[in-house]
Amino acid sequence: MGEFDLIARYFTRSVRPDGAAVLGVGDDCALLAPAPGMQLAISSDMLVEGRHFFADVDPEALGHKALAVNLSDLAACGARPLAFTLALSLPRVDEPWLAGFARGMWRLADAHGCELVGGDTTQGPLNICITVFGEVPPGRALLRSGARPGDDLYVSGTLGDARLALEALLGRITLPAEVLAHARQRLERPTPRVALGLQLRGIASSAMDLSDGLVGDVSHILKASGAGAVINAEIAISLIAASAYSCSASGTLDAELARRCTLSGGDDYELAFTAPPGQRAAVAAAAAASGTAVTRIGTVVAEPGLALVDGSGQPLANRYASFDHFQ
Ligand code: ADP
Ligand code: MG
Numbered sequence: 095m096g097e098f099d100l101i102a103r104y105f106t107r108s109v110r111p112d113g114a115a116v117l118g119v120g121d122d123c124a125l126l127a128p129a130p131g132m133q134l135a136i137s138s139d140m141l142v143e144g145r146h147f148f149a150d151v152d153p154e155a156l157g158h159k160a161l162a163v164n165l166s167d168l169a170a171c172g173a174r175p176l177a178f179t180l181a182l183s184l185p186r187v188d189e190p191w192l193a194g195f196a197r198g199m200w201r202l203a204d205a206h207g208c209e210l211v212g213g214d215t216t217q218g219p220l221n222i223c224i225t226v227f228g229e230v231p232p233g234r235a236l237l238r239s240g241a242r243p244g245d246d247l248y249v250s251g252t253l254g255d256a257r258l259a260l261e262a263l264l265g266r267i268t269l270p271a272e273v274l275a276h277a278r279q280r281l282e283r284p285t286p287r288v289a290l291g292l293q294l295r296g297i298a299s300s301a302m303d304l305s306d307g308l309v310g311d312v313s314h315i316l317k318a319s320g321a322g323a324v325i326n327a328e329i330a331i332s333l334i335a336a337s338a339y340s341c342s343a344s345g346t347l348d349a350e351l352a353r354r355c356t357l358s359g360g361d362d363y364e365l366a367f368t369a370p371p372g373q374r375a376a377v378a379a380a381a382a383a384s385g386t387a388v389t390r391i392g393t394v395v396a397e398p399g400l401a402l403v404d405g406s407g408q409p410l411a412n413r414y415a416s417f418d419h420f421q
Contacts (some may be wrong), residue, residue: 095187097215104196105180105210114176114229115211124211126177132229135173139163143220148263153191155282156222157198162286163305164226165206166363169291170303172236173228175206180213183221206288236294236301236367241319245299245368247392248377250290253308254334254352256281257359267351273336280335284363290388293380294367301367307358309414312366313400319368325392328405331356333389357402357414368394 095103101119109115117125128134141160143149161178168175180199184192203210208226241247259277262269269277287303294301300319304311308330316323334356337347369377374390381388402410 095189100187100192101213101215104192105213105215107200107210109209109211110207113207113209114227115209118209118211119213124177124179126211126227128176128227128229131232133232133235135168135171135228135230135235136225137164137167137171138223138225139167140221140223149220151282153194154198157195157200158202158283159198160222160224161199161202161208161226162284163363164224165202165208165286165288166284166303166305168226168228169286169288170236170301170365171228171230172234172291172295172298172301173230174292175208175226175228175288177209177211178203178224178226180210181223181225182213182215183218184215185217185220202286206286230295234295236291236298238300238302238315238318240298240300241315241321241323241368241394242299242370243321243394243396245370245394246374246377246390247312247323247325247366247368247394248388248390249304249308249330249333249364249366250287250381250386250388251285251362251364252280252333252335252387253304253330253362253364254355254357254359255336256284256361256363257307257355258334258336258351260359260361261351261355269336277336281361284361286363287365287384287386289384290365290380290386293384294365294369294377297373297376297380298367298369301365304362304364304366305360307360307414308362308366309357309400309402309412315366315368316394316398316400319394320398322395322398322400323392324395324401324403326405327353327357327402327410329389329391333391354414
């Protein structure tokens with residue numbers, strides 16, 4: 095099967111009459127028609143074998159994740175997904191693999207009304223780069239720079255389970271089968287919080303998605319906003335779903351491991367966002383309307399830096415900021 099047959103079979107569908115794409119795969123450029131007056135939100139994410147996923151990962155999960163991490167960036171900006179391109183480097187034409195990859199990708203694309211409009215296909219080491227296009231009304235995009243002292247700091251969903259799965263898959267820890275199965279879902283099939291991002295327009299003062307770990311990523315918001323924050327680490331740590339399962343012979347998840355996974359684990363693809371305290375009811379309504387749990391984990395302060403405190407407000411050593419890869 096040649097390059098063009100491959101594209102035709104796995105990555106070509108006619109554009110939807112009601113979508114933003116006027117022209118999809120097949121010509122030199124795709125044509126998009128965003129709604130008049132809207133701004134385009136654009137983001138790219140690349141996934142590299144060995145770096146971002148294991149060679150033997152389920153291709154359907156990989157198709158899902160490649161698009162999910164990009165949709166997560168649109169969510170973080172409060173943008174509505176319109177379309178995406180797919181640049182794919184493949185070692186060989188493996189039809190069952192391609193079919194699985196495409197299935198996972200199409201399912202998520204359809205769930206978000208996001209159309210594949212073009213891309214590039216070459217032979218080489220397995221590498222997947224997606225660029226997404228979304229739209230947002232002028233001045234309404236959620237940016238990293240808007241956090242103000244006094245704002246509440248929130249995260250959506252759960253934290254740390256993806257990292258827990260990674261540690262297990264790397265053979266560094268052993269998890270009971272049911273815990274690993276759940277955690278692995280979080281690692282391999284993250285849920286982009288698009289609906290929540292849309293609901294938070296006009297409510298959140300800043301937002302970003304969590305790809306590299308809570309402490310490091312929130313620091314990006316703080317730097318962009320010229321502020322600091324205090325995070326209640328006990329609340330953040332409680333957001334690891336695995337603690338709801340029995341995780342060892344003693345029935346508990348190792349506390350330091352849970353801390354590392356939730357505070358600096360990465361691959362969560364949840365939203366971290368800030369909002370003034372006067373918006374608490376609006377944040378709760380946005381969470382309910384989008385069917386996404388949100389938890390208030392801290393407060394933005396004027397003094398730069400990110401401080402962690404325990405449940406009674408006592409400072410904890412912040413050893414987590416530079417803990418990216420547990421090295
Ligand atoms: P060009 O040489 O003009 O860049 P190509 O021959 O690489 O175009 O691709 C032909 C068409 O197929 C283009 O419309 C391109 O956007 C599309 N395409 C190529 N690879 C992919 C892919 N992996 N997914 C979707 N569309 C693709
Ligand atoms: Mg090309």
